[in-house]
Structure formats: structure tokens, C-alpha cells
Amino acid sequence: MADGAGQPAFLGISRSLSGRAWRQRPAEAGLVRAHMQALGLDEPLARALASRAVQADQGANFLNPTLKALFPDPSSFMDMDVAARTIVEALQAGQSIHVFADYDVDGASSAALLVRWFRALGTDLPIYVPDRLTEGYGPSAKAFDTLKASGADLVITVDCGAAANEAVAHAAAIGLKVVVIDHHMMREHPPVCAAVVNPNRPGDTSGQGNLAAAGVVFVLLAALNREGRGKGLFEDRKEPDIRQWLDLAAMGAICDVTGLTGFNRALTSLGLRVMSDWGNPGLRALLAAAGAEPGPAKSNHAGFILGPRINAGGRIGKSDLGARLLSTDDEAEASALAAELHALNIERREVERLVTEEATRRVEATGAHDDGSAVVVIEGADWHPGVVGIVAGRLRERWRKPVVVIGVDAINGIGKGSGRSQTGMNLGRAIQAAWNEGVLIAGGGHAMAAGLTVRVDDIGRLRDFLNDRMAGEQAHAEALDGVEIDALIEPGAATRVLFEQFEQLAPFGPANPEPLFALSHVAARDAVAMTGGHVRCRLVGADGASVKAIAWRCSDLPTGQALLSGQGGLSVVGRLKADDWNGRKGVQFEVEDVADPRMN
Template identity: 45%
Template sequence: MNIQNPNRCFLGVSASVTGRSWADRLDARGAQTALAIAQRHGVPDLLARIVAGRGVALDEVPQYLDPSIRALMPDPDSLTDMGAAVDRLASAVLKGESVAVFGDYDVDGATSTALLVSLLRTAGLDPLFHIPDRIFEGYGPNVGAIEQLAARGVTLLVTVDCGTTSVETLAAARRLGLDVVVIDHHLPGDTLPEVTALVNANRQDDLSQLGHLCAAGVVFMTLVGLSRRLRDLGHWTADRPAPDLLQSLDLVALGTVADVVPLRGLNRAYVSKGLIALRRRQRLGLTALMDVARLDGPPRPCHLGFLLGPRINAGGRIGDAALGTRLLLTDDPMEAKRIAAELDRLNTERQEVERAVLEAAEAEALAATGLEDAGASIVVSGEGWHPGIVGLVAARLKERFNRPAFAIAFNGETGTGSARSIPGVDIGKAVHGAVEAGLLVKGGGHAMAAGLTVERRRLGDLRAYLEGQLAASVETARADRALAIDGALTAGGATVALVEQVAKAGPFGSGNPEP
């Protein structure tokens, strides 16, 4: 939504002390929609303005203010290949096969892995899981790990939050005799891997319109489909009852917020109901993590993103990548406390490493470009930077320079890096294009974040390519920098009742900014 319009200047403020204009989030048509929302749904005028300013249609207001799984989650079979995935998983359960879950080393990967492993355990299996080491294995499935799983008798490999672009690696898995199911959300390349099923709402032939889900959200839909199939097959009994999947929404909410996907549609229901599940403190690992993070009050989305998420990520960044998943799966109170304490320690260490690298990265960026004369993107690199924190550094640079940022850690002639983008600039598409152009060894991601591997000799070519690919969209995105104002209040109008009403527009986060 372009709010950089002089006719929408709010209270006549064309430039605040920070240099940003104040813009009314609503144009004339939006103001009419807000009035209609207030009249039809009986909500206060300010809440109606907030809702209208987030593009909510008149008939969608009840679902927006009270998001529910029942109303917002479509049939899992609306996702391409979901039927094949559920069939293969159900067959593995009924036959007692050896199943391995291969996840990513971030929060979305940890929660996705824990979700699937938990259900398979409830169904009677004892699945293996593998979270790759960020430095020694890198992102996604790798042949070495798959060979080890095959040697342990695994017949079905399920990749979660990865696998969509792993064409050659998953072909090797098939040659080893493994069936493969991919459950993911990352953007695909030109060629999809030949697997039993690839469930990803971002594949071109998927019509579900659920591309905004993170992997944990897609895994949850898979669990709904699988539990239903097992019920139809008579697998759930009085002695082995079907799980209450709503109790697992705490994990889905954590993955959704930590992966910074838009809080709209089904994601709003995931987070809203997941926070309710989290407040019950029934999952030992998350309870222990909340305690070490000194989270005393009811958890909110900001706590997921800035307290719990970074601690789970710390294991994958600078420690044991599987720590987060083990924490989410444990039913041993002492183990939960031990792992939570270790993740808290690693997070403190991560902060120290990040500060040192960020200082060097900012100095390089300023020396190369300056704050205002930077090109379409910021690309910084360093020898010996810790690969586990380059994503955090890229995020900091993106915020400071208000443009996409790439941070690359070199070890000799090859570097691994991460990119973070600004709204309106699809960084995943640019990285995929760079792979196709032969500028990257590998890379992938989605609109707001991406990972990559690059040879040092191609770094200059990569910078030039990104400048050409991103210049127009970055210019447009940076032009829309007005501070969007939802409404004005007198001091007397700021009541507890109003705060409670405004809170109904939550959960707030990516794609649903706080008023």
C-alpha cells in the first residue's frame, strides 16, 4: 500500500524529528470501509480504522478479530501432493517402518521436526531425526547424512523446512532405496526433486493460496491429514487415542513468528491459538525456556520472536544444532532444564560474537557506500566470520540502511551467507536468479530471507547482478517510508477498555503491524 501521498498527510506533519512524514493509513475509500466496519460490526471507530487499514474486507472482520482454525484452515488436501504424502506416512505407520525426519537448524525447522516426530511417536513409531550442523553440513539434506540414515534401516525420509531445491541429493536418497516426502515452504527452482510427495504451497502448480505459511504451518496441516487418515484406517483406538493436535499449536505459533511470515489468514489463527496453548505451560521444554528467559507474564508474539526464538536458534548458530528439537520433544523435566540452560548460555555467547562481526560489517558497508549513497543492496563479507550469525548481521544492516543486505562468511575461497530484505523486495527470487546465472554455488529462500554459497572470485559479479535485479524494486520500496498513522487519541481517550479493544486486532507482527 503506497502511503507516500501528500493528500494523506496526517495532522499536517510532512516531516517529523526523524525526517519521516506522517501519513494517514487510510485513503478516502479506506475511511469509508472503516465507517462501514464500525456500523455493521459494532466496534469502536479506532478499531474499525485499524482493521480497515490492514486491508480486511467487510465480511472478513469477524474472522480477523477472532481467528479460528476451524474457519481459516482449508482441507489439507487443498495442497498439491498432500494426499500422496499422507498415504505414504500412513503406510509407514501401519507397517511399522523406520522413518527419519530431516529438519533445518532454525526455529521453523526445529518446531517442524518436533511436530512430526511427536505425532509419529504417538502413532507407535520410533522415528529418527537429524538436524544438520550449519558449518560442517550446511542447509538442507546432504548425501553423507542420508547414507548414515539408510545404513540404520530407514525406508522413509521426510524433509521439513528444506528439500524443495535438493534435486541431486534426494535423487541420491532414492538410489539408496529411500522413499522421500518433502514438506517445505521455500521457493522452488526450475526443477523439482523426484520424490514420493512434495508438499509446498509455493510450488507453481499449487492452488491453495497458502504460500504465506512457514514450514511448521504446513507440517501442522499434514498432521491433520495424517491423523484423519489413521482414524479412517482404524489405527486410533481406546488404548491408542488420537492426539489433540490443537495442543501442538504452541510449536506452530513459535515457528510462525520466528520465521517472520505474514500474520494474516491462517497464520493469525495459528499464533492466536498457539499462544493460548503456550500459556498453559504444558510443554516441558518451552516452560523451561520461558523460565530461563525470565518470561513472567503471559507470552505474546514479541516474546516468541525475541526471547524464545533466539535461544532455540542459538544451538543451530554456534552449538549443537539438534538442541532445540530435543528441548521441544523431551518429557524429562531435568533434561528440559539442562537443555534450556545450555541454550541460554549459547545465546549469550552468540550475542558477543554477533557484536564483533556487526561492528566490522557496518564499518565495511559505510566505507564502501555511506548511509545515503548505497546501491540497491548492501553486500559485506569477512574472512573467518562465524557462519551462524551472518543472518543476524544481515538483518541489522537491513534495518540500518533500509535496503536488502547480504552478509557472507568466507573460509578460504568459498563463503556462506545470508540475506534479509525489506518489504516489497523479493530477495529469494533474486538469489534463485543468481544461482541460475551461475553466480552462486547454491542458494535459496523466500521473499524476505535467503541463504547462499558463493566463490570469492564471483563476489564482484554478484554485487553487479544484485544491483541490476533489485534497483527498481528497492527504489519503490524505499520511497514509501512515511510513518503510517492509524488514528489520533486524546489523553483522556486512552482507556483500559480501548486498549482491550485494540488488542483484538492482534496478534501483531510481520504483515500486521502494531497500531
């Protein structure tokens, strides 16, 4: 039996309870043997490495990445040398330099990297972060006017600016010099300014397109040190050791969900080691505010504990809180900022919950989630624009199709929305086309995520446009929407030893997915529905051995219902997670999908 992509169905599961096919992650046998021989790995781990497209000569650097082996030549980035020269010359001339940052974790981390480099040289670097509600994303003519009036001579935009051609042109018109450091997709022609550094810029040959903005800024710091050495900047002061700030580069890479391969993997892996010392006062204070214990940092710290709290400032609070937190060396300020961000995150979660519940009810009442349409577009009055992207992501997970969620300002007749897509369906391209056709006031993004502004009267037109535009990609996306499994194990084999063996592949993210293990013919015992729609249980094999398990946000879905029913004969796929509660050093099975083989 094969799945929709033509691959054999793993365990015979061509359609799970979430509607997905299961397949084993493909790996070339010769490459598996090469990794076993060269690295001394057991077959399952060598197979996992091969299935992630790690070639025979790349295995050692993948498992033990170093900056020495993987750091790119800064000059390979288009305009990087010009950017470094412009900044160093402005610094030596005593000009007023400001950083303009996006309001998310990547923007905050990018700004903090520059602030700390300037501070090491005894210079303050003021931060400007636009307000999400009143200014929107990225540079604007108004923002540049404000910066010019404050005395700025040079503005460095980070994690934004690469597509802000009109705003940057205005900056030039008022005599404000601009250097753009970004990683987002951009127009064919870049903004006209001093320098545009972006590995995704047309014509850039650095090969570093998977970097977050914080990664690009980290390379800029190396370029600034090199330029500074050539211009005598460090004759009377110590050259900054940029390695101490790798934790900030890791924050951007993880929270912006970038591909963790090559140099970006090295940045992230080594950055987590630096983070583990918790030397950054802001990160340390935020960890304490969240009630988490300091210790070895994992991707989970950045992605699920620290990142959401930093983002909460830009979503529903003050947009510059995250950048200020990551930049400060003042313990009292860090503690106060962390407490404020933690409180905002609690508020954000409640706002998100309410919008998610309302949006779910509205869509399922109309059947739009299950009518064969390519895209779900849902709007609601006064839905906070700071949470619509998270809600879209939640609903995409639930319905396995692209979702656009729009918060409507009825007084002004304007909706601000955000969308999340499925692999194989390019939502950003469709949103750009909608803007080109005049359906949107503004819009853009990339394949998996997009933002937009639309007149309320045009929301129906937008829904029809996106469904028509993306219908041709739907069948391909559905075929791709499978669960790729690394290994079949028994519940008794789900041990700390196995977990730690596969942890050698960490950090995980796009292009290096977290390993997925399958359990066959298990029963869910002691299943309990928890607050938030989660299900907790034990998965028990035929021999009586079991592993503790948790399934997130699924108690009302077929997967959760199957677990709650306590039935046997289930196949379950999930991830192994550390369970260190009360020092027990165990594991928990985090359920990704459930199948009943009898239904295939």
C-alpha cells in the same frame, strides 16, 4: 504535501529523521462504518481493522479466529493425501521412519509436532538436523547416505527439501523413500519422491501460501488422523488430539515471520492460548532459563524470548538442540537443554554485536551506505555464518536498503553470506539470477531474505551484479519505505485502556502490522542513552501529560540524537507496549520514528 508514493504526508512529514515519509494507513470509509456497526467497535479500532484489508464478513473471524471456521481441507494441498497415506502405511508396516529438519525455530517446531504425534502412537521418530557449518542448509546426498546406513526406510523432510532435487534424487537411487513437507519457494519442477507438500508449490490451489512449515505440518497431522481412521490405526489406541500442540504451530508461524491472516492467524492466536498454559516442558524450561515469568503468552514470548534461544543452537551450537527441546517430555532433559541454549544465546549476542560493529565501521568508512547504490555488500574474515543474517537485518534497518553480509573463510577462499531486503526489492530473485550467471556457488531465498555461498574472488563481482540488477527497483522501494500510522493521540491518551483495545487485533506480524500511533508537538524529557545504543525518555505534551518511551539502537542516529537533545516540537511515532513491572499495569511507548516538522 504528499510523499513519494503520492499519498498525503501525515502531519506534513514527508521526510522524517530516518528519511521516511509518514502517511495514515488507508481505509475505505464504508468498510470502517460496517465494522463499527457489525462489531460494535469504536472508530479508531474499526478503521485499523479496515486498513488491514479485513472485509465486512471477515471481522468476527479476525477478532475471534477458530479452527472450525478457518481450517482448510487437507486434500486441498497438492500431494497431502499421498503424503498421509505413505506415512501411515509405513507406520503400520513397521518401517523405520525418520524426520529431517531445518535448524531454525520453524524446523524444530515442525519436527517436534511429528515426534509428538508418533509418540502418541507409541512410536519413536528419530530426528536428523544438519550441522549449519559442515553440512549447510537442507538435505544432501551425504545426509541421506547417513540416514540409509542407520536403517531408515522413509524420511520426512520438514521446512526444507522442496528445492533439493539432486539430493532427493540420490535418496531414490539408494532406495530411500522421501516425503517433503515445506513452504519455501521452489523450482518449477519438484523433487521426484513419494510426495511434495508445499502450499507455495507451482500448481497448489490450497491458498495457504502464508503458512510456515509448522503450519503445513499441523495440517498434515489432521490428514494423518483422517488417514489413520480410515485404515483402522486407532482401533486399539486413542486418536491424538492435535490441538494440544498448537503452541508449536504458533512458534513456527511467529518466528518465521509469516503473514498472520486467515487460517495462519487462527493457528497463531489459538496456539498462543495453548502456550499460555506452558504445558510443553521445553518451552517452560526455556522461559525459566531466560528469567521470564509464566503467564499469558504473546507474540513477544515466541519472537523475542524463546525463538532467539532456540535458534542459537543452530547458529553457533549443536543444530538439533531446538528440536530436542521442543520434543522432550523429560523435565530434567528440558532443563539441561534450555540452560545450554540460553548460554549459547548469550554467546550469540556477543558474536553478533562484534560483527555488527565491525561491519558498520567498514561500510560507513567507505560511504557505501550513503552513495546512492541499491545494495550494500560487506564481507569480513571469520564472521560467523550463524549471525550474518541477523547482522544484515540490523544494518538494513539502519540504512533502509538491502544489505548482504558475508563471512569469509580465507583458507578455503569461500564466503558464506546472508541478505535482508527492503519492501519492493526482491533480493531472492537477484540472488537466484546471480547463481544462474555463475557468480555464486550456491544461492537462493525469497523477496526479503536470501542466503549464498560465493568464492572470495567473486565478491566484488557479486556486489556489482546485485547493484546493477536491483537498481531498477530502488526508486519504487524508497517510495514504499514509509511509516504507516493508525491514529494520532495525545501522550495522556497513551493508556492501558487504549493498549488493550487495540490488542484485540493481536497477534501481529506481516499482513497484520502492530498498530502505530503518532504524537505531535512533544518534547523528550529525562532522556538517557543506555547500553546497546538505546534511548529512554519521557514524551511530554503541551498539557504536561507524558508517557514513558524507549527507542532501540539509535543513540548515534539522528532519531536518537533528537531525543537525547531534549528539544521540543517533535513528532514521534511508535507502538504501545505493556509495562507490567512490579504489577503496575501501565504502558510504554516504543519509538519507531522521529520527525522535526520544522525540517519539512
